[in-house]
Amino acid sequence: MLSADVRLEGDGVVLRPWAERDVPQLIAIFNDAEMAYRLPVPAPFDLSAAEAYLVTARRAQQTGHRLCLAVTGGDDLARGEVMLNVAAGTIGYAIGPAYRGQGLAGRALRLMTGYAHTVVGLSTVYLEIEPDNVGSVGVARSGGFRPTGGEPVFVEDKGRRYALHRWAHADPAPPAAG
Structure with a gap:
C-alpha cells in the first residue's frame, strides 16, 4: 500500500497529494485541448470531472495501484501532475499549459523515478509516449x-487510435545479489 502522505522534494519542485483546494487548478491544468487529445481525461474537464478525478486518484492510492501527486x-500551487502506476511500473506526467517551459516535468519525473526505484x-x-509528442x-x-x-x-x-512507444529507466544502483 502506498502512503497517503507521500511528499517528495528536490530540485526546486515539491510533489504532494492532491487536495480539495486544488480543484480549480485541476480544471486549469486538464481543461485544455492538447491534454484532452493526449490523455484519457474527460473533455471538457469541468468541476464534476475534477471532483471525480480526486476521488479516483485517492482510491487508486489507497489500494496501492497508483500514486498521483x-x-x-x-x-x-499545483502546476501539473506526476503519476506512478505501481503494477505496470509506469510513470506519467502532465504540466498545465501555463506552466510549461520551466523544466517542471523533467524535475518531477526525476523525483518520481528515484522514488519508484528506492522506495x-x-x-x-x-x-509510454506518442512519437510525435516532442515535449514529452x-x-x-x-x-x-x-x-x-x-x-x-x-x-x-x-x-482516436494511437501508438505509445515505451521508454525505460533502470535503477542505477540495483540491490546486491545475496
Whole structure:
C-alpha cells in the first residue's frame, strides 16, 4: 500500500497529494485541448470531472495501484501532475499549459523515478509516449529514459487510435545479489 502522505522534494519542485483546494487548478491544468487529445481525461474537464478525478486518484492510492501527486514549485500551487502506476511500473506526467517551459516535468519525473526505484523497489520504470509528442520525448531524455525499441502499445481513447512507444529507466544502483 502506498502512503497517503507521500511528499517528495528536490530540485526546486515539491510533489504532494492532491487536495480539495486544488480543484480549480485541476480544471486549469486538464481543461485544455492538447491534454484532452493526449490523455484519457474527460473533455471538457469541468468541476464534476475534477471532483471525480480526486476521488479516483485517492482510491487508486489507497489500494496501492497508483500514486498521483500534484507538481508544485514549492509555493503549493499545483502546476501539473506526476503519476506512478505501481503494477505496470509506469510513470506519467502532465504540466498545465501555463506552466510549461520551466523544466517542471523533467524535475518531477526525476523525483518520481528515484522514488519508484528506492522506495517502491521497481528495478525498471517505463514511460509510454506518442512519437510525435516532442515535449514529452524531451522530458523523457532529460530524465535519463531511453527508448526500449519494442513494439508500440496501441490505445484507443475518445475515438482516436494511437501508438505509445515505451521508454525505460533502470535503477542505477540495483540491490546486491545475496
